[in-house]
Amino acid sequence: MSSPAGAAGAGAPNVAELAARGRAEKLRIFLLSLPGVLIIGVIIFVPVAWLFGLSFLEMGGGLSLVHYERLMHPSYYLTFQTTFELSFLVTAICVLLGYPYAYVMVQATGIWRSLLLVAVLFPFWTSLLVRTYAWLVLLQRRGLINNWLVGSGIVDEPIRLVHNFTGTAIGMVHIMMPFMVLPLYASMRSMDRNLLLAASNLGASPAKAFWQVFVPLTLPGLFAGVILVFVLCLGFYVTPAVLGGGRVMMWSMQIERSIAVYADWGAASALGVILLVVTLAILAAMTRIFGMQQLTGNR
């Protein structure tokens, strides 16, 4: 407080000193983020970087691309194909079901809106395993859905609904729906409804107003949902592992197998690194277009 510079009566040094003190304090405040940075740095960044390095080392210890070359093998190709097909399909179904859902939810009022919101939030808070288990029970050979299909005469005998691609897709759509509906709902809610009135006032038909005014304004929410769902699908493990019954080989399961069955850290690391790069590339493309808030602001 009683610095000699200030006592001298000259304004400039005092200002400089205050600025320096302000900077020092800003730094101290900034350092409050240190505990979080340390935990995440040590437990996530260090080993991920380590695995990144490991993916470029061959057995003997020399630098090589052998782990990446091996990923060109046809058996891996099938895994990538399944992963992308399933992710595209699930994302597409989520858009087709989620968009009308958010659309009606944002127009509903009172109890109806609350009910629709709870129907989306309830799965969100329910354990992933519980939901996966529920689908396992529903879709099994003697499950509710097969009983109903046979009982109503649609099929003659129970059809295979689980431990295959179909069951995995159904379960994944269920898990991913909230991630599609919530960003869509947020973008529809923040929109100015009068724009639609203006459109119809200017002679647009309802369909035209919807497609040319409403839909374009919800694109940020739609893209956020699409990217979120797609990226989560790419790395999804639990639901495909249970509902796929070992017949649907996803990227993440290949990584798990490389470690659990073959203890092959090089292959697992290479698979993990490519998965991360693809994920980051998709997210980066989105942040380029819409900014980071779309990703974090809607939770």
Added chain:
Amino acid sequence: MLSGWATETQVTHRQRLWLYVLVGLVAFFLVAPALIVVPMSFSDSRFLQFPPEGFSWRWYETYFNSVEWREATAVSFKTAGLTVLMATPAGTLAAYGLHVSQSRIAGLVQTALITPLIIPLILIAIAVFFLYARIGLNNTIIGLALAHTTLAIPFVLVTVTAGLKNYDMNQELVARSLGANRVVAFLTITLPQIRFSVMSGALLAFIASFDEVVVALFIAGGDAAPLTRRMFNALRDEIDPTVAAISSLLIILAVVLMTLSQWIEARAERRQ
């Protein structure tokens, strides 16, 4: 009921009845699976049928009488509790520090702190497994809680940052000009006003840990195996009706947590 919006666009409710039917079906699709598990958990039979034959508590008894399941449940609660205790202060401090210091580096650090949400879980799982194998933290509760803390910090950071954006920092300045130091000003003026955000963050941290499966599969075996890991293994082997009983209990937990979160949100909105 529905607002007059449909008529604003000159489409009557009747004309788009198909839309309401579709949305109703989707809502049913979202809620029904979890709710069907509850009646099944009271089934008398070893096979899961719907509607269940007879009524019994036997699967709940199996759960409560099994040492393994009970221990796994205890591990889950301990881990989630530790995660909340570590992630909430770390995330809140980081949110405050980065919000106040508003520099470009702060933006970078913020991005770094939410990356655990972006990195595929399976990669995090094998990376942590790899690290813990070297430092001897595999199959320990504290190791699992530390890993879950990294996954929970982003949720706390995002919710508390949102809370701070709605808070007028000048109030803290006033307190300090009246003689409170920075820490006292934060604890007595700022923290009480962002408490709902901190509580939401803590709630999300709890559920992030309690429901986490993939990381636990890799790093938490033996005595440190949480409920989710045991359930996952039970699902892969056979359809064990005990899981239906556990699932029903978890659904009750989900309803409680969701209600709590909605209540916190409503309180926070009323304050503004």
